[in-house]
Amino acid sequence: MCVHFTLGANKQMKKTILITGAGTGIGKDSAFALARRGHNVIATTETEEQSLNLKEEIKSANIDLNVFKFDITNKKDHQKIENYNLDVLINNAGIGESGSLAEIDINKVRHNFEVNVFCSFEISQLVLKKMFDKKEGTIIFISSLAGKITMPFLGPYCMSKFALSSGAEAMRSEIHRVHKNIHVSIIEPGGYHTGFNQKNIAKKYVWMDEKSVFYPIIDQIKAKEDRQFKLTESKSTASIVGKIVKAAEAKKPKLRYSAPWWQAFGIQLLRMFGK
Ligand SMILES: NC(=O)c1ccc[n+]([C@@H]2O[C@H](COP(=O)([O-])OP(=O)(O)OC[C@H]3O[C@@H](n4cnc5c(N)ncnc54)[C@H](OP(=O)(O)O)[C@@H]3O)[C@@H](O)[C@H]2O)c1
Structure with missing residues (x-):
């Protein structure tokens, strides 16, 4: 996916922006889009292999990005960013466990929270130290519309995104009491065809076998999620990348940004009717 924005960032608004999980999908597309707008982008990846691949892509795209391996669960990797003076942190790295909460190994749920929630806040705390010193900055959390409405058999992932959004909202209002120019924003993507959802829904079939109480309806579950x-x-990530760019560049970013609009609107309606 290639997002071209016609407006370049002018000198005054050029920002230093670090993105986690930028080896693939929405994170990678956002890194490219922000770099094309003239920002100083640090695109971090979970693995060395992703870093190497990303460096190759950057070369052929002829853009400038700083790339390195940064596994958000790895304490040693955390040290790599301690000295960075960032204007914007984009907490994009995420994973998704699936399967019923009636049966799933709770350690899988725990790990989902570790990556999506606890590590994202841990890294935000690290980055905030410098932001508190200079009294400005933006922390962005890539949550999900699944952090507003729950999908069956995706409970572990949805729970983690509910928690992430709730924590981000709390953090925003707390910081605003002492620093009006440090902002926290939540991005709520709907469904995007990055391969993420397919990877997540497949995870439960590794252990949801004949012993599962849901086994008799497994074909129904598969058919419904495939259809859904x-x-x-959306084939293209452009709409959500556009929102991420908006939040990263805004002087006073909003609390929430969602896309695609029709999914956000649908979720709003469902919630109005008590879902
Ligand atoms: N696609 C959607 O429909 C959708 C909808 C709502 C929200 N989102 C959110 O958008 C974000 C990006 O998702 P995506 O669709 O672009 O999927 P993606 O391509 O799988 O992006 C997630 C990235 O996070 C990386 N990651 C996982 N664990 C990590 C760790 N410990 N440290 C650093 N990076 C790690 C992944 O690396 P590996 O590939 O090695 O796992 C991957 O590069 C996620 O937070 C996701 O929850 C996506």
Whole structure:
């Protein structure tokens, strides 16, 4: 996916922006889009292999990005960013466990929270130290519309995104009491065809076998989720990347940004009717 924005960032608004999980998908597309707008982008990846691949892509795209391996669960990797003076942190790295909360190994749920929630806040705390010193900056959390409405058999992932959004909202209002120019924003993507959803829904079939109480309806579950993602996933990430760029560049970013609009609107309606 290639997002071209016509407006370049002018000198005054050029920002230093670090993105986690930028080896693939929405994170990678956002890194490219922000770099094309003239920002100083640090695109970090979970693995060395992703870093190497990303460096190759950057070369052929002829853009300038700083790339290195940064596994958000790895304490040694955390040291790599301690001295960075960032204007914007984009907490994009995420994973998704699936399967019923009636049966799933709770350690899988715990790990999902570790990556999506605890590590994202841990890294934000690290980055905030410098932001508190200079009294400005923006922390962005890539949450999900699944942090507003729950999908069956995706409970572990949805729970983690509810928690992430709730924590981000709390952090924003707390910081605003002491620093009016440090902002926290939540991005809520709907379905995007990055391969993320397919990877997540497949995870439960590794352990949801004949012993599962849901085994008799497993074909129904598969058919429904296939239908749902085929219907809802956007092929291009451009709409959500546009929102991430907006939040990163805004002087006073909003609390929430969602896309695609029709999914955000649908979720709003469902919630109005008590879902
Ligand atoms: N696609 C959607 O429909 C959708 C909808 C709502 C929200 N989101 C959110 O958007 C974000 C990006 O998702 P995506 O769709 O672009 O999927 P993606 O391509 O799988 O992006 C997630 C990235 O995070 C990386 N990651 C996982 N664990 C990490 C760790 N410990 N440290 C550093 N990086 C790690 C992944 O690396 P590996 O590939 O090695 O795992 C991957 O590069 C996620 O937070 C996701 O929850 C996506």
